[in-house]
Amino acid sequence: MTFSAHHAATGETLAPAYTDATPAEIDAVAEGARQAAEAFAATAPAVRAGLLEAIALNLEARREAWIDRAHLETGLPPARLQGECARTVGQLRLFAALVREGSWADARIDPADTTRKPAPKPDLRRMLRALGPVAVFGASNFPFAFSVAGGDTASALAAGNPVVVKAHPAHPGTSDIAAEAIRTAVAAAGLPAGVFGLVHGAAPEVSHALVRHPAICAVGFTGSAQAGKALLATAAARPELIPVFAEMGSINPIFVLPGALAERGAAIAEGLVNSFTLGVGQFCTKPGLVIGVAGATWESFSAEVAKRAQAVAPGVMLHAGIKAGFVRASAALQNVEWLAEGAAKVARVSAAEFMVRPELAQEIFGPYTLLVTARDSAELMALAEHLEGQLTATVHGTEAELTAVPGLFTVLTRKAGRVLCNGFPTGVEVSPAMQHGGPFPATTDARFTSVGTAAILRFVRPVCYQAFPDALLPAELQNANPLGLMRLVNNTLTREAVR
């Protein structure tokens, strides 16, 4: 089957036409990755860092064409795409720096003790190593940062895993530009071409065939719950089980406490409307649920949110499917109080209602949020407890209020990967302390993140070397510590050589 990208603003078909990858093509790309895996995993960290830096430079060299094409295919404004481009090359360089420094590999050395009784203690050395070829499925809403050259690819390559990207069918041309930048860097580094592969496809079967392929050792996915769960089921049916990290979105609850509303209700309303309409509401961290306690401050806050939301101008959505989904999902919401029904939509229900209508807790991708009125703080707590897993959860409160509700933070810490005070969840930093993940159904495994340096941990596994001659060990584990890593030697962190 062939397919094309479409001009996001006009719907017009964009050349060229793309063809769903055939089973033979998918097999060839995955086999290429398999064949490249050992050589790539064995490269020195500096080689992988150099590759990531070269990809960043290549992308910068293609910056204008890349942004132009992405603007056509996604409708995202050039200023946003410039920022996302900077973020994308920035995260490639962040992983390059992580790999150059090297301590992420968690090298551990338990030296031998030949005199131990009753049995001598063998020399054990352990570090994190590449898993093997990673299949990456990008998202339509971040055509750079969560796509072909995005965080999944950067973190997988950093660890030494070949990557096979299934390009998002909504931005195939943008994907091709990034793929060419990566391929050029791979070739220039003298690495096997199989270190990076890309397949196109609009048919779900392309994605499933890739996940089923025996050469694939892990999956990184960002997208809808429906697509994520379908790929997860395919992975679970493989003869060889592999790790799947799927980030499937969230409604990102915000709790606004009465004191905060009294103190700065209008500012919170402004921040909220900015956050849930940012990027036309097309972020997985978009706050889609706002909970407050009934009363005068909540009423004036609701009115302020309504007023500001009504004033929001329409934006271009990413593609026809997302736009249609937004229209359908918001039209389907019955028996809610509509506070704003323009380009940005705000509905309101009682907490009691929310807790018995699971459809109200479904993510609606687009400029929509739901205000929920709790009778009192006990009902607000009950609602917090009622929530399922989330990427983020936020509390707005005065200092005194925040201190007075430790129980709320305890519950939210259990429900979400990132908990915020007096902020908004959109805007995900790419840094060591970021956690972009959360309990199911936000992701398939709350123990991992897809953003920040810790994202590399999804695609590595520990290997223990017992009684190896020093020369046969990876450099990370050799006595002399030639890479100067922080290592756990005899249960003590040190950069010293062994013995």
Add this chain to the structure above:
Amino acid sequence: MTFSAHHAATGETLAPAYTDATPAEIDAVAEGARQAAEAFAATAPAVRAGLLEAIALNLEARREAWIDRAHLETGLPPARLQGECARTVGQLRLFAALVREGSWADARIDPADTTRKPAPKPDLRRMLRALGPVAVFGASNFPFAFSVAGGDTASALAAGNPVVVKAHPAHPGTSDIAAEAIRTAVAAAGLPAGVFGLVHGAAPEVSHALVRHPAICAVGFTGSAQAGKALLATAAARPELIPVFAEMGSINPIFVLPGALAERGAAIAEGLVNSFTLGVGQFCTKPGLVIGVAGATWESFSAEVAKRAQAVAPGVMLHAGIKAGFVRASAALQNVEWLAEGAAKVARVSAAEFMVRPELAQEIFGPYTLLVTARDSAELMALAEHLEGQLTATVHGTEAELTAVPGLFTVLTRKAGRVLCNGFPTGVEVSPAMQHGGPFPATTDARFTSVGTAAILRFVRPVCYQAFPDALLPAELQNANPLGLMRLVNNTLTREAVR
């Protein structure tokens, strides 16, 4: 249904009779764990360390009764049980020390930068926190170290997770003694009783009901592939996906290269027979596959293995089911050359034969190993490539041989969690550098280990705190670093306070 333990040596029924936990009982124990979870997760590290140390002391106080009962129920000799008891209390103390030191929590702090353009950078702090109640399924072959108070329980409690153990039906009395030691320690620490629970059951449904229970947030399992895969399927069908770490055994290949056999073939044969018959062959790291290259050294090695195996005295197996399984599985092996058919069994086949008969690659739990003759070193390499995921893989070679086969190590590193030079895989150290895990089907997730301090990582997830007042942060993340942890501050490892 009721069931009893049996005297391993005589088959005689041991009092008392046990009853399968009812659904209501399972629910009560799991709900107790849920209710204890928040308070336990919030305890100071020193409280959890104290709990683990108290459990160790309580077990030591019950040592004689514990060993006596385990000897009856498992047939394991007292000397072995004394060693396993020491290992078990040792690993409780190891996790206590890990928690007291505290840096395992991987605290990361990215301070705010309010002057950053275009947007200010928020304060982000991230650490590993408890997942919630963990269901633990112990193994019959380690009634102490992989059972009620074993590594799964120790690592889960260390992180602040309540534990619900499903006692192994082959050693319920041993399990009760350990459970009482833990309960006593939990009560003495003033912790909620739900921090630890135990259910009995011989019917598989007890295990499945526990895995299905909504209060359970993670599963740790050690046992057979059949039972592990069944529990995995039950977990995968839950509405809320949870992490399952199941260690399901392995055949632990040993490659013996011709030079090593020429140099010390008799010693290797002796070590091999000791290793595969140790504990009556009832270890998940038992070497069940030995690969060599056809020739005179291989023939004399095979003869030496046969001779030593024939001399092995019969041992008492863990229970009637394991004994029957061993007899059945070894009797079912057709078209192999039997080198030893006494208490210890050794068969031999060609590598070509091995690679087309998948039943030969199945684990046979008990004193059995299979010698496989490769035509040449190319076929030996092909066989290595043919293997599925393993807990361990070993190479015996001279220094020159080991250096000459980097490709073999590369393949084995991909196949196994622990790779050994010139050793035997039985004897698993409990230490920071140990990796007891491996690619499927050895375990369900090669990224984790069930032995060693890193076992704690199975039962924790990162939580990021954005813009929190210092006083509301966990101590691990507070500016002053009151616990003195090694933390990643501004991407640099330090024990210094922030600012």
